[in-house]
Amino acid sequence: MADQIRPVAAGREIVAYGGSVGAYAAMYFGGILDARILALAPRNRLHPLCNAMPGRLQHHEHLSEIPIYSHRPVVFFDPKQPKDARLVNRWVRAAYPDAHIRVGHNVIGGLATSVHLGTIASGFFCGTVPPAIQIWDQTSPHWYAGESNRAEQKGDLETALNHLTEGAKIAPTIPILE
Structure with missing residues (x-):
């Protein structure tokens, strides 16, 4: 190639x-x-x-x-x-x-x-190195969806549900699961 x-x-x-x-x-x-x-x-x-x-x-x-x-x-x-x-x-x-x-x-x-x-x-x-960035934090429903997914993978369903609930409070009308 x-x-x-x-x-x-x-x-x-x-x-x-x-x-x-x-x-x-x-x-x-x-x-x-x-x-x-x-x-x-x-x-x-x-x-x-x-x-x-x-x-x-x-x-x-x-x-x-x-x-x-x-x-x-x-x-x-x-x-x-x-x-x-x-x-x-x-x-x-x-x-x-x-x-x-x-x-x-x-x-x-x-x-x-x-x-x-x-x-x-x-x-x-253009030749510059991108800076470190924070994409999502606890103000984003996507952050809660990610935390929920990780908790579910560990078998902690209560924590997973709590994260989804918190994410839904921030953005109740948009899909937050990937």
């Missing part, structure tokens, strides 16, 4: 960006192309760090096994999402210990529904 892109991109700066599996691909192929990388919640359900069955991944398992690019990637992820946290902490940081890591709850949805995504993307494309 890199051999096909290099002649077309000769003399140009390459930027790789994406969300979820697109962010994973940006991290994976961006190094090969020496691109600047903006990755929003990188994840690949076939990767062993995302609890995939062994042998399903058809490329290098470790990011550090492929060419590392000269720029520091910018990575946004939700540390409360175990699969995202494992992939960033064990896969991205192993290859790029100096990466610009930014965290926040429900990062892709939060950025997409706020004014932050356009500002972050355009700033990144």
Whole structure:
């Protein structure tokens, strides 16, 4: 792939960006192309760090096994999402210990529904490193939906219901579950 892109991109700066599996691909192929990388919640359900069955991944398992690019990637992820946290902490940081890591709850949805995504993307494309941001806090029904989901996953249904109830008090007429 890199051999096909290099002649077309000769003399140009390459930027790789994406969300979820697109962010994973940006991290994976961006190094090969020496691109600047903006990755929003990188994840690949076939990767062993995302609890995939062994042998399903058809490329290098470790990011550090492929060419590392000269720029520091910018990575946004939700540390409360175990699969995202494992992939960033064990896969991205192993290859790029100096990466610009930014965290926040429900990062892709939060950025997409706020004014932050356009500002972050355009700033990144112009060469600036996005600042750390807080997408949702306890004034947002989305924050309560995320907390409810985490409580439910732990089997704490009472806490899950309490979070949903609090979120509904803030915004009783919009859907808050993803």
